[in-house]
Amino acid sequence: MIAATTLDEFSVHFDPVGSWSLVALVALLLAAVLVAVPPDRTRAGGRRLTALVSLRLLAFLALVLCLVRPTIVSVRKSRQASVVIVLADASESMTVPDGPDGRSRWDEMRSALAAASPAAEELSRSGDFEIVSWLFDRELRPLEAAGTRPLVPGDWQRGESHGETALGSALEDAVRDVAGRTVAGVFVLSDGAHHAYAPRDVPPQAAARRIGEAGVPLWSVTFGRQRGGGQGRDASVTSLAVGETVYLRNMLEVVGRVRLEGLAGREAQVTLLAEDDDGRMVQVNTTRVASSGEAIDEPVRLEWTPQSLGERKVTLRVEPQDGEVVLSNNELSTFVQVVDGGLRVLYVEGAPRVEQRFLRRVLAASPDMQVDFQWIDSTRRDRWPVDIGRTLTADFDVFLVGDLDSTALRPDDLDTILAKVRGGAGIGMLGGFHAFEAGGWGSSRLGPLLPFEPDRLARQPFDQPIRAGLHLEGPLRMLPDPRFGGVSILRLGRDGADPRTAWESLPALDGANDLGRLKPTAKPLAVTADGRPLLVAQEYGAGRVLAFAADSTWRWVMQGEAEAHRRFWRQMVLWLARQDGTESDTLWVRPAQRRIAPGTPLPFDAGLATAADEAPRDVSIEAHVVSPSGARRPVRLARSGDGYAGVVADCVEAGDWTIVVTASRANAAAQERSARFTVARQDVELANPWSNPLLMRQIAESTPGGVRTPEDLPGTFRDIATRPAEFEALEQWSATPWDTWPMFLLLAGALCTEWFLRKRWGLV
Numbered sequence: 001m002i003a004a005t006t007l008d009e010f011s012v013h014f015d016p017v018g019s020w021s022l023v024a025l026v027a028l029l030l031a032a033v034l035v036a037v038p039p040d041r042t043r044a045g046g047r048r049l050t051a052l053v054s055l056r057l058l059a060f061l062a063l064v065l066c067l068v069r070p071t072i073v074s075v076r077k078s079r080q081a082s083v084v085i086v087l088a089d090a091s092e093s094m095t096v097p098d099g100p101d102g103r104s105r106w107d108e109m110r111s112a113l114a115a116a117s118p119a120a121e122e123l124s125r126s127g128d129f130e131i132v133s134w135l136f137d138r139e140l141r142p143l144e145a146a147g148t149r150p151l152v153p154g155d156w157q158r159g160e161s162h163g164e165t166a167l168g169s170a171l172e173d174a175v176r177d178v179a180g181r182t183v184a185g186v187f188v189l190s191d192g193a194h195h196a197y198a199p200r201d202v203p204p205q206a207a208a209r210r211i212g213e214a215g216v217p218l219w220s221v222t223f224g225r226q227r228g229g230g231q232g233r234d235a236s237v238t239s240l241a242v243g244e245t246v247y248l249r250n251m252l253e254v255v256g257r258v259r260l261e262g263l264a265g266r267e268a269q270v271t272l273l274a275e276d277d278d279g280r281m282v283q284v285n286t287t288r289v290a291s292s293g294e295a296i297d298e299p300v301r302l303e304w305t306p307q308s309l310g311e312r313k314v315t316l317r318v319e320p321q322d323g324e325v326v327l328s329n330n331e332l333s334t335f336v337q338v339v340d341g342g343l344r345v346l347y348v349e350g351a352p353r354v355e356q357r358f359l360r361r362v363l364a365a366s367p368d369m370q371v372d373f374q375w376i377d378s379t380r381r382d383r384w385p386v387d388i389g390r391t392l393t394a395d396f397d398v399f400l401v402g403d404l405d406s407t408a409l410r411p412d413d414l415d416t417i418l419a420k421v422r423g424g425a426g427i428g429m430l431g432g433f434h435a436f437e438a439g440g441w442g443s444s445r446l447g448p449l450l451p452f453e454p455d456r457l458a459r460q461p462f463d464q465p466i467r468a469g470l471h472l473e474g475p476l477r478m479l480p481d482p483r484f485g486g487v488s489i490l491r492l493g494r495d496g497a498d499p500r501t502a503w504e505s506l507p508a509l510d511g512a513n514d515l516g517r518l519k520p521t522a523k524p525l526a527v528t529a530d531g532r533p534l535l536v537a538q539e540y541g542a543g544r545v546l547a548f549a550a551d552s553t554w555r556w557v558m559q560g561e562a563e564a565h566r567r568f569w570r571q572m573v574l575w576l577a578r579q580d581g582t583e584s585d586t587l588w589v590r591p592a593q594r595r596i597a598p599g600t601p602l603p604f605d606a607g608l609a610t611a612a613d614e615a616p617r618d619v620s621i622e623a624h625v626v627s628p629s630g631a632r633r634p635v636r637l638a639r640s641g642d643g644y645a646g647v648v649a650d651c652v653e654a655g656d657w658t659i660v661v662t663a664s665r666a667n668a669a670a671q672e673r674s675a676r677f678t679v680a681r682q683d684v685e686l687a688n689p690w691s692n693p694l695l696m697r698q699i700a701e702s703t704p705g706g707v708r709t710p711e712d713l714p715g716t717f718r719d720i721a722t723r724p725a726e727f728e729a730l731e732q733w734s735a736t737p738w739d740t741w742p743m744f745l746l747l748a749g750a751l752c753t754e755w756f757l758r759k760r761w762g763l764v
Contacts, residue, residue, distance in 0.1 A: 009076075015069040023067045030060050040763055048761055055754035062747040066738045074733040081130045082184035084123070084720060085174050088113070088153060089190035089223075091137040091165040095156055096191075098225045098691075105223040105691075106156045109189050112221065112710035117149040119717035124150075126721060129184055132177070136170035137161045138200055167194045168202030171699075175211060184720055185217045185705065187713075191224040192692030197599045208699035217705030219716055224691030233262040235318045236329035237270075238297050244594070245337045245367055248309055252336065256300045256316045260291040267291070268318050272302040275313040289318070306338040311676060313656070333656075333678050334594040342368035343577050346396045348388070350378045350404030351432060358554040359400075362569045369573065372396075376408045378434070381462065385410040392416045397425055397577045403432025403551065405462075406444035414445035421449055422541030426576025431513045431551040434460055438470045438513065449545050451522035451538035452515045475508030476528050478535075478550065484523040488580040489535070489546075489571045492564050507559045509534075512549035544576050587673040589623075589661045594677050598652050602677060606661045607643030620664045628655030628679075635659070654681040 016023045039052040094106040123129050133143040133151055138161035143153055167190060175183065194204055211218055239257040246252040254272055272285040285302040306312060317331035345363060349356045352375065363371045372394070376386050384407055392413060399417055406414075421427050427449065429435060441447065442454030460467055480490045480499050492502035503526075515533050518524065526535035538545045556565040574580045589606040596602050608619050623635040625648045637644040651657055656678050663671045700707050708716055737743055 011073045013071045017067050027064050055750045059750035069738050072735045082182040083178045084129055084131045084184050085186045086133040087188045088135050090135040092162045093193045105191050108223050113151045116713035117151045119714040120151050123717050123721050134174055138164035138166050140170045140173040164196045165194055166196035166200035168204040168207040169200045171207035183216045187219050189221045192222055192696040197597050204699050208702040212703035218700055218703040219705040219708045220696040220700040221708050222693045222696045226690050233324050235260050235268050235321050237316050237318055237332045240316050240332040248340055252304050254302045257297040258289050258300050258318050259297050263291045270300050271317045273315040274304055277308055309338050311337055328681050335676050343397045345371045345398045347400040348374045349402035350376050354554050355551045362566050384408050388413050398573050399427040402430045403435050405434040405439040406441045411445050421543035424542040426544040428546040431549045436513050449540035451519055451536045451547050453517045455516055472512045472514055474511035477508050478526050479503050481524045481527050484525050489575045507555050509550045510552040515549055587663045587671040589673050589675045591675050591677050598679050602648040605643050605645050608663045618666055622662050624660045626658040627653050651679050654679050
């Protein structure tokens, strides 16, 4: 800081009691008293009279002074040098050669700064201003001058942060660097192409608005054309959408959007590539996209049928075009998990009730279950029986039959289901007003596999009141049967815990079907508190059969027992498919996204599910992340419910990253599971290198400054030099004489002396 001269200022400030009107009124009253009640002139004259009047007047003035409460302020100021900030854009978009004679924006900016250097140097020599110059791209760094001119940078050089333009962050950082000093103005020389990732993506308008609120002018100088001549042609993939999971040998639809700029009348080939077992990217499908002459996104849909299991990388690529400069935006990639078909479930339902919505949601959330839902409308009974023969040609592992009358399906289709169950499939009959004997199922073609005896008199006709005798009135508490309730279906507590305790804590059911008389081969797995069967199992051939009489387990979810609801239905389907005892401990890891921008944090979840479908307590889980270059670093995990949660940060390197999770348990071999994600390779500077004069105008007009041309720079520096010097307070002194002891002594002394003299002279 350069001190030129000093300036002393002296001032007096008043703070009257109440208001000036009140002080004036009190002063007038006191003056009237002084005039109306003078000393007795007949007994005191000459010097005595003068002394008494003077003492009274002195007390009056002291009292008035206390009423106006004066403050004396003395300030010594020093003239200080104000700061002029110059910000010059050094990002890669400044290398675009769209200036006169093919000159780059960087060269144009250097010429403008060279022309303004004499005026800037004269401004610095005055001693009243100091020029602080910076270069910026993603980061802010001091401008190192080439030669003797301090404002002129050297040739453009590629750096680690050249691929982004953090204009807003640069403004904030530059102003923060001179905090506490007077800023005379800010120059921003740029093409206005603001491209930055978090956390350097501060909006330039917001940063400029804060500068304007401080009364600091900002002048913007724009270089480059709005339609950059250096990037007339560009083919790019702008979006890619694909499901995270696909079943083996099932068709996967890949949806994307392709943008063609400057390629009017041309076609571009779009290729879908998928990763094979050896990690190579192979072409699996192609299409062609024609440019409409406008830079708009064209939709693309391609299909791929995976032939092997595991995590597979999928890439959508548009082939490079002649004259295209930027190729990093020609493709986008993501990852999909190819899983075995798992369990295939056919769920047939006759009523759009609450129970079926919650059940379908649970099964759809299971990655190893594929659910086909068929609603057969009971209000369209004129179209019964419905033909589902084509549906039944698929290999279903489990059939679920909801609140549906037996006449809704063709006898031939029921025979097909019966044969599939005899061959090893499972079937679950669920409760409802037209379920079991109320729907005539015991007398249907499925009667032989059902665990209850048929009763032709227990039918529930449509469009008639519900027969109360066919149902158990709620509330009903569902409890494991002491004889057969140890099956996996009813396992809700942790290993070794009494399952009855967990079931007693669940909300009661609204009611259930009365299953009537059970067959001798049937096993009641769960019953009511008074022993009425609610869940009954039976073997039929190689298949398994369940009859579940209730239809209100959705209330468990509504009352905070969603996990119990999920486990019950999942374990029921697994039991029906004979997979209740084959599940092993499963380690899993799920990234929140499969494609992120550089520097974006990526949350992920991980955990270990045991064969009991619960999270073990004695497990130790660790996570690492591996960069595309092979660097490995640990990732901290924190407990989140039954699993763990972590965040992968600082993913700047473009390419494929891998999250590796390792689980260790006592007396068990360690497990390892990985999941990949990709950090997009996108040159945000050259992918969209057009200059943005509108942004530059917005940041300038948010302040007392404005837009300037390169030719205006010398004149603007000279205008700054004509401003009056800025002074900064060095010392400040103040005094308030009305509230000090000398003032009190003066007032009290004048009154007491006047009283003493009158007493002595015999005037009292």
